[in-house]
Amino acid sequence: MKVVVIGGTGLIGSKLVRRLGEQGHEAVAAAPSTGVDTLTGEGLAEALQGASVVVDVSNSPSFEDRAVMDFFRASTANLLEAEAEAGVRHHVALSVVGTDRLQGxxxxxxxxxxxxxxxxxxxxxxxxxxxxxFEFAKGLADGVTEGDTVRLPAGRIQPMVSDDVAAAVARAATGAPVNGVVETGGPESFELEEFIRMGLAAQDDPRKIVTDPQATYWGAELQEDTLLPGPAADLGEVTFADWLAGQE
Incomplete structure (x- = not known):
């Protein structure tokens, strides 16, 4: 089966392409660096020719409000139009637990x-x-650092290793369309402050970490369970402590 992976050279995409290839599928890494640009449409028709499944794990190069909205609207619209013309039978997209609860x-x-x-x-x-x-603990901290202090909202998080994300997306890509959302997460949850503290401590990062009732998560207010998957989520097996130990 031919599977085209949009964003196939990135963190998740490269792992996904390798995993699908090992399973015997024809996995095509599609990205601007491989001649496929979903914003301009360049190379899309050629890449999608004969594809049964398209997986979109791409991300916006800018997180500024207008730029990120423009990216996802244009990229997704172009991709879906090209898929319809190519007769693609299954579109898989990677998104985020709590998206509908983070509209701030x-x-x-x-x-x-x-x-x-x-x-x-x-x-x-x-x-x-x-x-x-797991890999984004430091980046999350960097985004809410003021001076030498990391200011985090209260709430719990159930992070996972990128390999387990790729495995979950691969299962979706090789399965039947559900015409809905499936969730995946890590095997354990933490207070957000605890997760960041563990991640920074493993890198000997001396920043002070505080829970601030005025702090937001990428601009959105959090409830205790905003970032947690539901009870039907497919959970990975790698713990954060084990992953950190393997980074040394």
Whole structure:
């Protein structure tokens, strides 16, 4: 089966292409660096020729509100149009657990717009909602650092390793379309402050970490369970402590 992976050279995309290839599928890494640009449409028709499944794990190069909305709307619309012309039978997209609960954030409003385009396209689809990746603990901290202090909102998080994200997306890509959302997350949850503290401590990062009732998560207010998957989520097996130990 031919599977085209949009964003196939990135963190998740490269792991997904390798995993699908090992399973015997023809996995095509599609990205601007390989001659496929979903914003301009360059190379899309050629890449999608003969494809049964398209998986979109691409991300916006800018998280500024207008730029990220423009990216996901244009990229997704172009991709879906090309898929319809090519006769693609399954569209899979990677999104984020809690997207519909994080609409105070421009980024998550853009992800919601992406999902709504997919749902309205008429192409059979599966949207995979994943929790935050272990690899992004430092980046999350960097985004809410003031001076030498990391200011975090209260709430819990159930992060997962990127390999388990890729595995969940691969299962969706090789399965039947669900025409809905499936969730995946890590095997354990933490207070957000605890997750960031563990991640920074492993890198000997001396920043002070505080829970601030005025702090937001990428511009959105959090409830205790905003970032947590539901009880039916498919959970990974790698713990954060084990992953951190393997980074040394």
């Amino acid at each position: 954030s421009g980024y998550f409003r853009a992800k919601q717009a992406q999902e709504e385009l997919i749902q309205a396209s008429g192409i059979p689809y599966t949207i995979v909602h994943a929790t935050q990746f």
